[in-house]
Amino acid sequence: MLKRRSRAELPERIEALHSALQLAGDRLDAETTVPAAALVDKARERLRHGTTHTVAALLGATGSGKSSLTNALAGTNAATTGVRRPTTSSTLACFWGHEEPHELLDWLEVVNRYHVGQHHTDHESDTDPLDGLVLLDVPDHDSVQVSHRLEMERIARHVDLLVWVTDAEKYGDNAMHTYLREMSGHGAVTVMVLNKIDMLTDDERKQCIADISRLLAADGLPNAPVVELSANSGEGVTDLRAVLTEAVERKAAMTDRLGADCSAVSTELLSEVGAEQRNVAISPKVGQDLASALVDASGLSFVTDAVEAGHRRDAAARVGWPFTRWARKLRPHPLGRLHLGPGSGGRSSLPEISGVQLARAENAVRQTVGTVTDQLPEQWVDVVRDAGTPNQAALNNQIDNAVSGSVRRIHDSGNPKWWTAVNLIQLLLAGAAVAGAIWLALLAFGAYLRLPDIPTPEFDDVFGPVGFLSQVPIPTGLLIGGIVLGLLLAAVSMRLVTIGSRRRASAVRSSASAAVQDITDDLVIDPMQAELDTRTELQKLLTLAAGSS
Numbered sequence: 001m002l003k004r005r006s007r008a009e010l011p012e013r014i015e016a017l018h019s020a021l022q023l024a025g026d027r028l029d030a031e032t033t034v035p036a037a038a039l040v041d042k043a044r045e046r047l048r049h050g051t052t053h054t055v056a057a058l059l060g061a062t063g064s065g066k067s068s069l070t071n072a073l074a075g076t077n078a079a080t081t082g083v084r085r086p087t088t089s090s091t092l093a094c095f096w097g098h099e100e101p102h103e104l105l106d107w108l109e110v111v112n113r114y115h116v117g118q119h120h121t122d123h124e125s126d127t128d129p130l131d132g133l134v135l136l137d138v139p140d141h142d143s144v145q146v147s148h149r150l151e152m153e154r155i156a157r158h159v160d161l162l163v164w165v166t167d168a169e170k171y172g173d174n175a176m177h178t179y180l181r182e183m184s185g186h187g188a189v190t191v192m193v194l195n196k197i198d199m200l201t202d203d204e205r206k207q208c209i210a211d212i213s214r215l216l217a218a219d220g221l222p223n224a225p226v227v228e229l230s231a232n233s234g235e236g237v238t239d240l241r242a243v244l245t246e247a248v249e250r251k252a253a254m255t256d257r258l259g260a261d262c263s264a265v266s267t268e269l270l271s272e273v274g275a276e277q278r279n280v281a282i283s284p285k286v287g288q289d290l291a292s293a294l295v296d297a298s299g300l301s302f303v304t305d306a307v308e309a310g311h312r313r314d315a316a317a318r319v320g321w322p323f324t325r326w327a328r329k330l331r332p333h334p335l336g337r338l339h340l341g342p343g344s345g346g347r348s349s350l351p352e353i354s355g356v357q358l359a360r361a362e363n364a365v366r367q368t369v370g371t372v373t374d375q376l377p378e379q380w381v382d383v384v385r386d387a388g389t390p391n392q393a394a395l396n397n398q399i400d401n402a403v404s405g406s407v408r409r410i411h412d413s414g415n416p417k418w419w420t421a422v423n424l425i426q427l428l429l430a431g432a433a434v435a436g437a438i439w440l441a442l443l444a445f446g447a448y449l450r451l452p453d454i455p456t457p458e459f460d461d462v463f464g465p466v467g468f469l470s471q472v473p474i475p476t477g478l479l480i481g482g483i484v485l486g487l488l489l490a491a492v493s494m495r496l497v498t499i500g501s502r503r504r505a506s507a508v509r510s511s512a513s514a515a516v517q518d519i520t521d522d523l524v525i526d527p528m529q530a531e532l533d534t535r536t537e538l539q540k541l542l543t544l545a546a547g548s549s
């Protein structure tokens with residue numbers, strides 16, 4: 001009867017709600033989270049030790065009749081009674097119901113346990129209204145042994161119901177009233193029992209009850225019920241049973257209520273988070289698309305064009321035809337214009353990308369956020385959008401650095417070694433052509449002055465028979481050969497340079513793209529994914545807190 005499923009889970013559900021609130025922070029509407037937090041506080045306070053049992057402790061001075069009353073209620077003599085016997089030195093727990101509440105009793109550190117009804121052979125005890133009650137016969141609060149007092153105080157802090165047992169002689173006891181005053185604020189219900197009424201006249205009873213009520217009011221417990229009974233004769237014990245039954249029912253009702261409140265508030269929070277599982281993981285494609293859009297917007301193609309052109313220009317200065325090299329130097333270096341050229345260590349500034357491209361970058365981010373937040377509940381759209389919208393200036397700055405870093409890395413890798421060799425050959429060929437030209441000029445000048453012919457050696461004069469070159473005069477051969485071979489070598493070299501420059505440009509492009517991809521992940525994708533993960537976690541927690549219902 002006290003075994004409704006949802007109730008066993010309530011503490012767990014309350015803790016799930018608590019975790020959800022902590023995780024949500026200010027992501028959810030305060031109009032919902034504030035009452036939810038209040039519910040958590042209230043439930044934690046009330047659900048002192050689970051929800052399936054109501055714990056009542058019998059407290060009082062030595063000889064007031066706690067053990068006798070325990071026996072009377074439990075229908076047993078499990079509790080040792082009698083002032084002359086060693087008084088109860090450790091707590092005895094009597095529990096009503098089908099199963100022993102192991103965890104609860106372990107937690108309360110109660111070793112002596114008595115299962116009420118277990119020894120009955122008939123099964124009518126199946127519906128005992130006290131099912132779910134744990135009654136504790138606690139060591140005397142006035143015990144000479146400090147350990148007994150500490151035990152009593154420890155137990156008293158953790159129970160639902162404090163049943164103070166006293167009699168006509170002891171009800172004014174100072175120690176008891178001190179405890180009553182201290183414990184009045186602890187949230188547990190206090191019940192006063194006047195025991196041993198079999199020894200009192202009607203008038204004496206009335207007098208005692210009146211005195212006790214007055215003292216309770218002075219202790220700050222004006223509403224505490226006072227039950228008169230005799231543990232020995234059994235008179236009035238049913239009244240106490242009724243009080244205990246009510247406590248059991250009240251706890252069940254309170255648990256139901258807390259459970260319902262927990263469901264309601266969790267369901268409301270869940271509606272803000274969105275119950276349906278969508279966009280759990282951002283597809284890698286989304287990040288790649290954003291990165292390539294940002295790469296486009298960053299003006300990387302200007303840079304790679306410049307890298308290509310710059311490489312060709314640098315090459316021309318080393319492997320190009322020496323006689324036309326000077327002409328290229330008249331134009332500015334392509335990378336120099338982008339402040340990426342040799343020697344510019346600072347950050348790049350790409351003047352071409354402002355205005356339009358900046359807007360394109362912002363737009364790319366906005367589109368990505370849109371893709372990710374599509375179909376998210378309204379509340380979460382803002383959260384994810386905020387997470388995925390970085391400071392645009394910071395983003396652009398990082399991308400800019402990534403691009404210039406890639407260029408610099410390629411630049412630092414230096415020029416190909418073969419350029420040096422080709423340069424040397426080019427200079428030799430140019431030297432030969434110049435030598436041939438001077439030689440021919442001298443011959444022409446001699447002829448102009450009508451000087452006798454100076455014999456001009458031919459190739460076979462020097463080298464022996466050398467095929468079609470045999471009859472070519474050496475100065476002519478040097479001039480024409482130097483020019484033709486130089487131009488030929490320059491043409492072949494520049495073909496190779498063109499291939500190399502494309503390779504460099506594409507190396508810059510891929511290294512910059514990879515760097516931009518990392519930046520995009522860091523500043524846009526990962527923060528959004530973190531929020532989506534938070535949402536998934538909240539869905540789990542709130543679904544648990546809402547209960548299966």
Ligand SMILES: Nc1nc2c(ncn2[C@@H]2O[C@H](COP(=O)(O)OP(=O)(O)O)[C@@H](O)[C@H]2O)c(=O)[nH]1
Pocket residue numbers: 060061062063064065066067068069080081082083087088140195196197198199229230231232233
């Ligand atoms: N006359 C009378 N004596 C009682 C009653 N209840 C307990 N006693 C006696 O009071 C003494 C102490 O009882 P006990 O249950 O051991 O008290 P405890 O120290 O509070 O556990 C015992 O001798 C009991 O027989 C009662 O209702 N009437």
Ligand SMILES: [Mg+2]
Pocket residue numbers: 066067068080081082087088
């Ligand atoms: Mg006792």
